[in-house]
Amino acid sequence: MKAAVLREYDAPLAIEDVPEPTPPEHGVVVDVEACGVCRSDWHAWKGHGEWADDAVERGQVLGHEPAGTISAVGERVTEWAVGDRVAVPFSLGDGTCEHCVTGHGNRCSDGYALGFEPSVPGAFAERVAVPHADYNLAALPDALSARDAAALGCRYATAFNGLVERASVGPGDRVAVHGCGGVGLSAVQIAAARGATVVAVDVREEPLALAADLGAAELVDASEDGGPASADAAVREVTDGGAHVSVDALGRAETCRNSARSLRRGGTHVQIGLTTDAEAGEVALPTDAMTRDELDWVGARGLSPTAYPALLRFVAGAAVDPGALVTREVSLDAVPARLAAMDDYGTAGVEVVTEF
Template sequence: MNAAVLREYGEPLDVTDVPAPECAPHGVVVDVEACGICRSDWHAWMGHGEWADDQAPTDFVLGHEPAGTVVAVGDRVESVREGDRVAVPFNLGCGACGECLNGHGNTCTDGLALGFEREAPGAFAERVHVPHADYNAMPLPEGVAPRDVAALGCRFMTAFHALAHRADVDGGDWVAVHGCGGVGLSAVHIADALGARVAAVDVSTDALDRARDAGADVTIDGRGAAVPDEIESVTGGGADVSMDALGRAETCRNSVDCLRVRGTHVQVGLTTDAEQGEVSLPTDVMTRWELDFVGARGMPPTRYDELLGLIEAGDLDPASLVGREVGLDEVSDRLAAMTRYETEGVEVLTF
């Protein structure tokens, strides 16, 4: 099968023929119809994450936001059949540990990260293997296209989990989103659907235009005045919830600094080699005003039905955020564009 293989960090992927995945007894093989191209792929392509023992290997297939059709099923799989249309989470749970059984499969201690670990080759390929498929292969509702689910990718799912579950966003809350790439735009769209008021921050006029289209009530140019002061002004005292969707020290600090009393910061963006996983924070201020700082990684597979139900009902439209569809030989160019912050909304590989 054709796949885009990471040979050297930061260098073009090698689009070549590789062996198709074999099906484990507990797994399925999926014919990939679409796969999102995410900033987390960019981090892996650049070789980031060594400081957190989280560096993707070389001679490896990236890609962690696939959707497609099941073409092979292991003999121990009970709930998935050939021909089923499925989405695949990047945070693959074992389905049997305490975390998975208690609804927290995204933090499974025996889990794998699709497209980031040697044991779980990714989906910048014609086919991908999904282990523990009864737990990890999510059936698609009728009428939901694989491209639209790939647009969900980890970005929509992570943004939904971050806002709905970790930060408990409610109607009328002010939500600030720092960075309007794929996950940031998803957060804007989701916060709007949850009934929140949204202030979106970016340094790109095009990104702010997309954020406005996605439901932002206010857009703030990060190149202008002090971002926390702007947010405090437009929200009448600060954001109830603020998300750093980019992972830079500046956006993380701005996100914490723009909160109102007892506000919640949620960290979604991963840091680069400039921060190496460490960001200075105003801990005394956080203590004085009882500010919460929480992280969010993916979404538990057991809660995917909440998000897919909103899409099926028409409350969320991930397809509206798709800025570009590309072929396998264009993925390297789109990863390089992320270095220059030149991507267009959500970008998706389609076959």
């Protein structure tokens, strides 16, 4: 089958034939109908993560935001059958560790990061194998297309985890989102649907316009006036003293610090964006101010598979449209170029592979 393979860092992914997957006894094979192209794929392609012993190995099939239809089932699988439509979380658990059994499978001690490690080749491919299917898979509602489900993938699910599961954003909160890429726009839509007043921060007009369409009440163009260094002051001004919750959805040192400085006393910073090689996993923070103002700091990575039903109920009940984040459908052959476009932030919204 055809797949996009990481052969060399920062060189075009190789579109080549790879062996067909077979289901493990506790897993399934999914015919991939759609898969998002995520900035986390870009990080892997660039070779980032060596500072945390987390760089993706060469030879990896990338892609971690799939949705599709089950085409083969392992002998120990009891909950799924051929023909079932499913979404596949990228943070896969084994279903047995202390984190899995308490509803935090994205922290699984023996878990798998789909598309980021050799044991779980990714979904920039015609088919993908998913281990521990009874624990990990989520059924797609009839009303949700594979394309729109792929938009939920990593970015929307992580934003839901950060804002809903971790920070409990609700009506009356003022929420700042620093960086309006795919995960930032997801955060904008989710926070607005939860009844929060959202401030979107970016340096580009197109993402800010998308943020407004998705529910942002205030826009801060961080390229203006004092530039990115003054974005925190702009947020404090439009939120009458600071945000209750602020999200760094980019992972740059300046957006991380701006997010913390945007908060009012007692506020919560949510770290979603992963750093680049410029930060190498570490960012200096305004520690004294965080202590003085009793700020909370939480991280969010993916979403536990057991929380996917809550995410899907939220999408249906809040009448939000994750498909509104999709700005481009592409073919598998186009993935190398679309990753390269992220070098200079040459993408907007969420791009999804729908042609394999």
